Amino acid sequence: MAENLLVQRVDAIRRLARRGHAAPLAKVIAKSRAEDLAAVLGHLTAPEQRLVFANVKDDGMAAAVLTSLQGDDLLHIAGDMPPERFVALFEHLAADDQTDLLGRLPEELRESILQRMQGEAREEVEELLGYASDTAGGIMSPLAFRLQDNLTCRDAIAAVQEAADHELIYYAYVENDDGQLVGVTSLRNLLTHPPSTKLADIMSTDVLSVRAETDQEEVARVAAKYDLLAVPVVDEARRLLGIVTVDDVIDVIKDEAAEDMLLMAGVRETEDEPGGRVRNALRRLPWLTITLLGGLLISELISAFDGMIKAEIVLAGFIPIVMGMEGNVGIQAATVTVRGIATGRIDTGVARAVGAEVFNGLFLGVVFAVAIGGYCLLRFGEADVAASVAVAVITGMTSASLVGTLVPLSLRRFGVDPAIATGPFVTTAMDGVGLTIYLSVAALLLS
Amino acid sequence: MAENLLVQRVDAIRRLARRGHAAPLAKVIAKSRAEDLAAVLGHLTAPEQRLVFANVKDDGMAAAVLTSLQGDDLLHIAGDMPPERFVALFEHLAADDQTDLLGRLPEELRESILQRMQGEAREEVEELLGYASDTAGGIMSPLAFRLQDNLTCRDAIAAVQEAADHELIYYAYVENDDGQLVGVTSLRNLLTHPPSTKLADIMSTDVLSVRAETDQEEVARVAAKYDLLAVPVVDEARRLLGIVTVDDVIDVIKDEAAEDMLLMAGVRETEDEPGGRVRNALRRLPWLTITLLGGLLISELISAFDGMIKAEIVLAGFIPIVMGMEGNVGIQAATVTVRGIATGRIDTGVARAVGAEVFNGLFLGVVFAVAIGGYCLLRFGEADVAASVAVAVITGMTSASLVGTLVPLSLRRFGVDPAIATGPFVTTAMDGVGLTIYLSVAALLLS
Numbered sequence: 006m007a008e009n010l011l012v013q014r015v016d017a018i019r020r021l022a023r024r025g026h027a028a029p030l031a032k033v034i035a036k037s038r039a040e041d042l043a044a045v046l047g048h049l050t051a052p053e054q055r056l057v058f059a060n061v062k063d064d065g066m067a068a069a070v071l072t073s074l075q076g077d078d079l080l081h082i083a084g085d086m087p088p089e090r091f092v093a094l095f096e097h098l099a100a101d102d103q104t105d106l107l108g109r110l111p112e113e114l115r116e117s118i119l120q121r122m123q124g125e126a127r128e129e130v131e132e133l134l135g136y137a138s139d140t141a142g143g144i145m146s147p148l149a150f151r152l153q154d155n156l157t158c159r160d161a162i163a164a165v166q167e168a169a170d171h172e173l174i175y176y177a178y179v180e181n182d183d184g185q186l187v188g189v190t191s192l193r194n195l196l197t198h199p200p201s202t203k204l205a206d207i208m209s210t211d212v213l214s215v216r217a218e219t220d221q222e223e224v225a226r227v228a229a230k231y232d233l234l235a236v237p238v239v240d241e242a243r244r245l246l247g248i249v250t251v252d253d254v255i256d257v258i259k260d261e262a263a264e265d266m267l268l269m270a271g272v273r274e275t276e277d278e279p280g281g282r283v284r285n286a287l288r289r290l291p292w293l294t295i296t297l298l299g300g301l302l303i304s305e306l307i308s309a310f311d312g313m314i315k316a317e318i319v320l321a322g323f324i325p326i327v328m329g330m331e332g333n334v335g336i337q338a339a340t341v342t343v344r345g346i347a348t349g350r351i352d353t354g355v356a357r358a359v360g361a362e363v364f365n366g367l368f369l370g371v372v373f374a375v376a377i378g379g380y381c382l383l384r385f386g387e388a389d390v391a392a393s394v395a396v397a398v399i400t401g402m403t404s405a406s407l408v409g410t411l412v413p414l415s416l417r418r419f420g421v422d423p424a425i426a427t428g429p430f431v432t433t434a435m436d437g438v439g440l441t442i443y444l445s446v447a448a449l450l451l452s
Numbered sequence: 453m454a455e456n457l458l459v460q461r462v463d464a465i466r467r468l469a470r471r472g473h474a475a476p477l478a479k480v481i482a483k484s485r486a487e488d489l490a491a492v493l494g495h496l497t498a499p500e501q502r503l504v505f506a507n508v509k510d511d512g513m514a515a516a517v518l519t520s521l522q523g524d525d526l527l528h529i530a531g532d533m534p535p536e537r538f539v540a541l542f543e544h545l546a547a548d549d550q551t552d553l554l555g556r557l558p559e560e561l562r563e564s565i566l567q568r569m570q571g572e573a574r575e576e577v578e579e580l581l582g583y584a585s586d587t588a589g590g591i592m593s594p595l596a597f598r599l600q601d602n603l604t605c606r607d608a609i610a611a612v613q614e615a616a617d618h619e620l621i622y623y624a625y626v627e628n629d630d631g632q633l634v635g636v637t638s639l640r641n642l643l644t645h646p647p648s649t650k651l652a653d654i655m656s657t658d659v660l661s662v663r664a665e666t667d668q669e670e671v672a673r674v675a676a677k678y679d680l681l682a683v684p685v686v687d688e689a690r691r692l693l694g695i696v697t698v699d700d701v702i703d704v705i706k707d708e709a710a711e712d713m714l715l716m717a718g719v720r721e722t723e724d725e726p727g728g729r730v731r732n733a734l735r736r737l738p739w740l741t742i743t744l745l746g747g748l749l750i751s752e753l754i755s756a757f758d759g760m761i762k763a764e765i766v767l768a769g770f771i772p773i774v775m776g777m778e779g780n781v782g783i784q785a786a787t788v789t790v791r792g793i794a795t796g797r798i799d800t801g802v803a804r805a806v807g808a809e810v811f812n813g814l815f816l817g818v819v820f821a822v823a824i825g826g827y828c829l830l831r832f833g834e835a836d837v838a839a840s841v842a843v844a845v846i847t848g849m850t851s852a853s854l855v856g857t858l859v860p861l862s863l864r865r866f867g868v869d870p871a872i873a874t875g876p877f878v879t880t881a882m883d884g885v886g887l888t889i890y891l892s893v894a895a896l897l898l899s
Binding site: 038040044048162165166192193196197228229230231232234251252254255256258259262263265266267269270282283285286289290292293296297299300301303304305307308311314315318319321322323324325326328329330333334336337339340341343344347354361364365368369372373376377380381385432436440 | 485487491495609612613639640643644675676677678679681698699701702703705706709710712713714716717729730732733736737739740743744746747748750751752754755758761762765766768769770771772773775776777780781783784786787788790791794801808811812815816819820823824827828832879883887
């Protein structure tokens with residue numbers, strides 16, 4: 006739904022809800038798509054949300070709405086729903102969506118829902134809950150469409166016609182007698198070969214697959230690189246456990262991009278997580294505290310040179326620009342490196358990447374050293390200060406580019422998400438290094 | 453291919469290429485996937501790239517490799533390939549991939565390839581080239597699988613069996629007599645209804661579609677929100693022009709996320725664009741120049757207060773921390789806002805978003821004012837400086853949060869990508885505002 010339409014829908018639904026017009030409200034709701042309704046709910050207050058959700062008459066739609074709700078909204082609407090109602094709505098959801106919803110509910114509610122679920126459905130969900138949520142196992146659906154390799158195309162088409170659970174079949178996966186994944190074929194392929202052809206003769210045996218414990222980012226990379234609509238997930242014996250479908254791949258790519266960007270700015274929440282205003286604000290504390298500690302060290306550093314600064318007060322005016330130039334060139338290097346790691350471009354070209362960034366730092370350092378040093382000389386006529394500024398800008402911008410490239414690469418080597426500490430650490434470290442160079446050079450030249 | 457495997461493959465292929473071992477080289481290449489080979493090529497020098505590509509014996513694979521090459525690599529390998537060779541390889545590509553390749557080649561080469569293409573194929577590509585590359589029309593494939601609404605399921609299955617062009621059929625789109633898109637159905641649906649059923653009776657009439665001129669970001673949002681494998685593209689009369697498939701949607705989402713992140717760091721290139729080292733470095737200039745100008749203004753501001761700073765030198769030591777705290781809280785607010793705009797969460801909740809960020813700024817401002825002011829008082833015993841620091845931190849962090857939220861929102865209102873200027877403008881503006889408050893309050897208290 007386009008943005009202006011969404012706003013109109015929110016207004017209409019809110020008005021109907023507030024006035025208690027249940028019949029027209031139910032009508033507007035029935036005409037909406039579940040995804041749109043979930044978006045509308047995101048803009049209502051908790052009591053309005055519950056009132057609107059109570060007027061979703063169709064269980065299939067109600068279930069779809071629940072899976073599309075973000076963060077707090079799910080708890081506002083469904084946090085006090087009876088477990089039996091969940092079990093009824095789960096009938097309309099695939100096992101991976103059930104698992105995803107259960108994972109987002111409080112433990113107590115989750116347990117009482119599980120207790121009320123039927124044997125097989127419950128086993129399936131409990132198995133999925135056993136995988137870490139950011140792995141292939143955690144996002145896969147067990148609903149892969151499987152066929153035995155000794156079937157003919159005719160048998161296979163009959164199997165498709167009987168597979169009521171599989172609303173949309175992406176690929177048909179072919180298994181051998183040991184249940185191992187040995188091939189893949191498309192629905193169309195089954196139709197274009199003579200009915201008596203064996204699957205083993207028409208299937209593609211070059212099947213890409215991932216293991217259940219594979220990180221979801223890696224799964225997304227495989228799907229995106231090879232343009233797959235679904236990635237099969239197998240166990241250590243190559244038995245098919247399920248598939249990760251492309252809609253989940255898209256969610257992973259979007260979430261990881263958002264996470265990277267927020268992490269680089271030192272924001273740890275996704276704004277979708279529950280929590281009040283103060284708790285939200287406190288989530289910003291870590292980076293700001295690093296900034297605080299770095300800033301206090303810098304105040305000590307400046308205080309150590311205060312006699313010199315007092316004697317040559319022009320020095321003070323150029324502290325911010327020296328720090329700013331290198332901070333920014335360092336952030337640019339870090340951002341490009343984090344992106345390069347994410348896209349796989351830096352995989353085998355570490356030396357080339359570091360070289361390119363150091364060149365950038367050195368080249369831009371010389372450009373800006375001339376500009377800032379020249380300005381300092383012309384404006385204040387202080388050759389010593391101008392020289393200190395120039396030396397500090399060149400060495401500072403070069404080392405900032407080096408550090409900005411090496412920090413994310415090192416973090417990755419130690420298994421830490423490169424985006425996590427790139428922003429805060431690089432800027433704080435750069436501030437200290439650059440200022441130390443500036444004041445030391447000045448001390449040398451002025452003494 | 454996993455990262456370590458890719459490194460091994462690069463080494464093996466490079467070694468064979470350097471030693472001129474053509475036969476084993478061709479063998480390794482034939483065993484690779486096109487996407488992997490393109491990734492390998494990305495790590496070779498231009499002469500190595502040409503040598504390896506010359507040993508891709510299968511035209512279908514060579515064509516697939518070309519479409520997977522990034523930036524410069526395409527020009528190194530194919531920049532001097534004869535137009536006739538392109539025309540031959542194009543036989544193995546869909547029209548949207550042909551168009552994409554042509555759009556990345558120099559104009560002269562593009563024209564001479566087009567001249568050599570056959571009538572119908574050429575018309576198709578020329579029509580696609582007519583759409584802006586970042587719109588639905590620019591990324592769509594004309595290969596939508598179409599059926600007339602008066603057909604039966606039996607006819608439709610026969611059509612599927614004859615549609616040799618459509619390797620993988622996503623959905624079957626149903627058109628009425630006027631060629632308008634009136635419904636959609638799945639291949640499986642055709643198989644599970646009696647053969648004589650009319651498509652009009654089993655199709656879903658609730659078809660989401662976009663217009664050819666729709667921005668590609670909006671297309672991606674539609675596909676992601678409604679979990680579609682393909683989005684139909686229609687003209688103003690609702691006639692089906694083509695489909696945007698989910699693999700292109702994934703590319704859009706990845707590119708836009710990368711673009712946002714790089715733009716926020718003031719980097720305008722994607723590292724995939726052509727250009728030498730100096731040209732790459734110069735792409736970083738714009739933000740750094742804003743930083744330079746802001747820094748020079750700040751040096752003037754400090755110079756205007758130099759008498760006071762000289763008399764109370766402790767003031768100088770707290771300039772960086774005051775600027776750093778607000779700069780970072782401003783970046784956090786801006787990043788969250790840019791993400792909120794991208795995900796659509798802020799659409800109807802502008803006031804709530806601004807309120808939340810101002811609260812963050814004020815709350816965190818008080819926390820850090822106490823910390824930094826307290827430190828200043830205890831460490832240097834200067835009550836006036838401590839009070840100035842505290843006031844500057846509170847007002848600065850609050851206004852930085854406000855500006856950090858309002859700048860991206862305003863940019864969007866004026867149709868500018870919110871990510872473009874968020875980083876540079878916010879930090880530079882914040883630096884100036886915060887420092888002015890700090891020095892003015894100090895001047896007031898110390899006078």
